[in-house]
Amino acid sequence: MRFCSLLRLLTLFASFTASAQVADSYYLPQTVQFNAAIPTPRQHLGYQVGEWHVSHDQLVGYMRRLDELSDRITLVEYGRTHEKRPLLLLTISSPQNQQNIDRLKAEHVALTDPTRSGSMDVTKMPAVVWMSYSVHGNEASGTNAALLAAYYLAAAQGPAIDSLLNESIILFDPCINPDGGNRFASWVNTHRSQNLVTDPSSREFSEAWPGGRTNHYWFDLNRDYLYQQHPESQGRMVKFHEWKPNLLTDHHEMGTNGTFFFQPGVPTRVHPLTPKRNIDLTTRFGQFQAEGLQAIGSAYYTQESYDDFYYGKGSTYPDVNGAVGILFEQASSRGHAQESSNGLLTFPFTIRNQFTATLSTLRAARAMRTDLLNFQRDHFKEVNQDAVKAYVFGGSNDRVRTWEMVNILRRNQVTVYELAKDEAVDGKTYTRGNAYVVPLSQPQHRLIRGMFEKRTTFQDSLFYDISAWSMPHCFNMPYAEVKAPVALGARVDANAFPKGQVTGSSNYAYLFTWDSYFAPRAAGELMRKGYRLKSASQQFAAQLPGQNNPTKFDYGTVQVIANGQDPAQLRTLLTTLAERDGVDFYAAGSGMTPEGIDLGSDNFKNMRQPKPLLVVGTGVNSTDAGEIWHLLDTRVNIPLSTVDMAQMGRVNLDKYNVLILVSGDYGNLPTDKIRQWVQNGGTLVTMTDAVKWASDNRLSTAKLRRVPADTVGTRPYADYERYTGAKAISGTIFQTRADLTHPLLYGYKDEMLSVFKDNNVFLEKGKDPFGAPLWYTPKPLISGYVAAPNERFIRDTPAIIVNNFGAGKVIAMADNPNFRAFWYGTNKLFLNALFFGNQIGSYGRGVSEEN
Known part of the structure; x- marks a missing residue:
């Protein structure tokens, strides 16, 4: 549906002055009286909403x-x-409801409990509405509209507002992303002229890299609702589940040349687990949105562009949690006023549309109150009808990854149990004490299926976001679908971190495996404190104190040299690291081993303390770069230098031993300088399309496969978007086979490894038989959408290629192993490149030989 007013240009902008200042009447309904004791935003701020972009401290005030x-x-x-800005939630309702808010909350949450909800009278219950603004910091009309919405709800007078507040509890989040929002506000306010410049080429509309969309670590918080890897999301979702809202609105912006979008989205792109009643309710809300926007002459549309598939987004996560999520997308002025294909687009106009959508939503929620409450009750009363009755998972060699997987499930209100006894499923035994079970006979069964399922068939081939996010594959976690009842052990009500321990004492050496997710953190701290570490390139067995039989140690086992160190001081440090990082340390009383290499063998390679440099700035994919910054800074405690590409010519590269290039356009890099640095012993790590830069500049032996051209003569132009979009891999899980003897695979135990792919980078088979430690299998698709030609193209090809370049190494990764911080299963591939990349043997051909 599309509605446009022919008088739009004449009626919408006539009241704006050169400074875009407007009267309160431009925003606020004139049929409503307001409490004079409540200051308007203009009275409090000293300027009118939309004249300047509100800073976060002003908003909080x-x-x-x-x-x-x-x-x-x-x-x-x-x-x-991350930058320690406060995240606020306002609970807004009538004074009488406020006095009974704890009781009303308890009654509302009881509606999601099938054992209690049947006796509840929803006609006497208020609806709970969550309103969230500007998860993307540079989509500022939402947060600025929140000023007006909060004022309206606090100060409006009369029967209509009294009835709304009596029948609703409004949970109001005025700014989801304060760090990005403040970054953007500072930019556009800094570049604002007294006489507004509307030229789209003006600097005001071109933020400096990385822009204000993302949070402190350059993450898109609108993709973090499900796996909740950031404090903004974790805190918010605690409140979400504390209240279980019936409705969540998600206020965004789109490109400047758009109009206003509200849901429903593309009908064929709804996740199959989303109930049809949810879409019906969403469509009914749309009638209220249309009415509100038409009343002020604004253009809008629905059922295009956006979808409801990925459950990690703000407008879609509610759909699988018994609520209705509604996305609003307002064309963005990206500053204070900008020329667009629809005429002059001003910041106040964008704010008024968002405020109008807020009021129409509240009217709809009140009118549909009992329908929303009944839908919520029925959603959680529904019994799982799927053939799968439970998921069993665990048994990984890494207790930390298992621990975090349980954490995420519990954050999503999923009940997890220990196994009551050992269970054999699909040829694998899951042992009691080392595995868990998630039954589908619980209210969150739709969400559980959405997190565990593998889906490879789709009604549509286009996706606004990713098409696969199966949790066990994200975590590289053994799991099984169980179609028969499983004996449940104790419910997991607390999930203690799996601390490690130190076994024995030694003044010679200690050993620890590379299995724990946090083993790199322990190794990094030991090296920073001056301890010498070596890693095993061969397997061996060692006789440990108190053990009758030798203990076997795998590739990548780390030896901490104790000789010459204060024994008591070292053991105290190891005890601290064991408990903090979930690493077990074993005292080695002798350098002689009963099997395999001895501890003094040359097959124990000296480990190099990583000193990484990440290229950032214009041309670099900021979210991919942020994932590395976040991983190294918050999880592994490795200081990361980030240098803008434009400054690389001036940087002394000798201070670093690892150079990282994520997805991006690196045409401005000083190629000769980097070639010399690698030749002198540096390790260059390239990921996704950065591989092409390294290949084109003859640093990498990796060659990109060229996708065959379409041989079809003609196609209807109307199918262009669908056809080109279907050829892209926007987020799919593939299976690879790993060489577990290779340094990049240290710490892995299963040669089958799931990887995430969101690009069309395909590598040719190389000539070095030792240079490709990770390969896509002949039948690689695990979950998600991929066009048949692309799947055939990826089969049995390398996912990683490594080559020598002089004394240095070049590592080419076709995929991003750090995707959105929740792809725990492949983080170690990247970390191994930092810790062990320089150890990769001198076999194989270098670039100069191959070319």
Whole structure:
């Protein structure tokens, strides 16, 4: 549906002055009286909403002021961002409801409990509406509209607002992404002229890299609702599940040349687990959105562009949690006023549309209150009808990954149990004490299936986001679908971190395996403190104190040289690291081993402390870069230098031993300088399309496969978007086969490894038989969409190629092993490149020989 007013240009912008300042009447309904004791945003800020972009501290100040003055509002801080900015949630309802808020919350949450919900009278219950603004920091009309919405709800007078507040509890998050939002506000305010410049080429509309869309670590928080890897998401989702809202609105912006979008999205791109009633309710909400926007003459559309497939987004996560999620996309001024294909687009106009959508949503929620409550009750009463009755998982060689997987499930209100007894499923035994079971006979069964399932057939071949996110594959976790009842052990009500321990004492050496997710963190700290570490390139067995039989150790086992160190000080440090990082340390009383290499063998390679440099800046994919920054900074405690590409010519590369290139355009890099650095012993790590740069500049032996051209003569132009989109791999899980003897695979035990692919980078088979430690299998598709020609093209090809270049190494990875911080299963591939890349043997041909 599309609705446009022919008088739009004449009626919408006539009231704007050169500074884009407008009167309160431009925004606020004139049929409503307002409490004079409540200051308007303009009175509090000293400028009109839309004249400047509100900074986060100003926003917080106003919200706290409303909390002080209004008996309709209760404000809590639900968390802090990475930059320690407060995250606020306002609970807004009638004064009478506020006095009984704990009881009303308990009654509402009981509606999601099938054992209690049947006796509840929903006609007497308020609907719970969650309103969230600007998860993307540079989509600022949402947060600025939140100023007006909060004022309206605090100050409006009359029967209509009284009825709304009596029948609704509004959970109000005025800014989901304070760090990105403040970054953007600072940029556009810094570049604002008194006489607004509307030229799209002006600097105001071209943020400096990485822009304000993302959070501190350059992550898109709108993709973090499901796996919740950031404090913003973790704090917010605690409140979400504490309340179980009926409706969540998600206020965004799109390109400047658009209009206004509200859901439903593309009908063929709805996740099959989303109930049809959810879509029906969403469509009914759309009637209210249309009415509100038409009343102010704004253009809008639905059922195009956006979808409801990936459950990790703000507007889609509610759909599998008994609620309705609604996405709003407003064309963005990306500053204060900008020329667009639809005429002059001003910041106040974008704010008014978002505010109008807020009010129409509240009207709809009140009108549909009992329908929403009944839908929620029925959603959680529904019994799982799928043939799969439970998922069993565990038994990994890494207890930390298992621990974090349980954490994420519990954050999503999924009940997890220990195994009551050993279970053999599909030829694998899951042992009690080392595995868990998630039954589908619980209210969150749709969400559980959405997190565990493998899906390879789809109604549509286009996706706004990724098409696969199966949790066990993200975590490289053994698991099984169980179609028969499983004996349940104790419910996991607490999930203690799996601490390691130190076994024995030695003044000679200690050993630890590379299995733990945090083994790199322990190794990095030991090296920073001056301890010498060596890693085993061969397997061996060692006789440990107190053990009758030798203990076997695998490739990558690390030896901590104790000789010459203070024995008591070293053991104290190892005890601290064992408990912090989940690593077990074993004292070695002798350098002689009963089997395999001895501890003094040359097959124990000296480990090099990683000193990485990540190229950032214009041309570099900021989210891919942020994933590395976040991984090294928050999980592994490795200091990471980030240098803008434009400055690389001036940097002394000798200070670093690893250079990292993520997805991006590296045409401006000083190629000769980098070639010399690698030749002198540096390790160059390239990922996804950065591989092409290394190949084109004859640093890497990796050759990209050329996708065959389409041989079809003609196609209808109307099919262009669908056809080209279907050929892209936007987010699919593939199976690879790993060489577990290779340094890049240290710490892995299963030669089958799931990888995530969101690109069309395919590598040719190389000539070096030892240079490709990871290969896609002959039948690689595990979950997600891939066009048949692409799947055939990827079969039995390398996923990683490594080559020598002088004294250095070049590692080419076709995929991103750090995707969105929740792809725990392949993080170690990247970390191994940092810790062991320089150890990769001198066999094979170098680039100069091969070319």
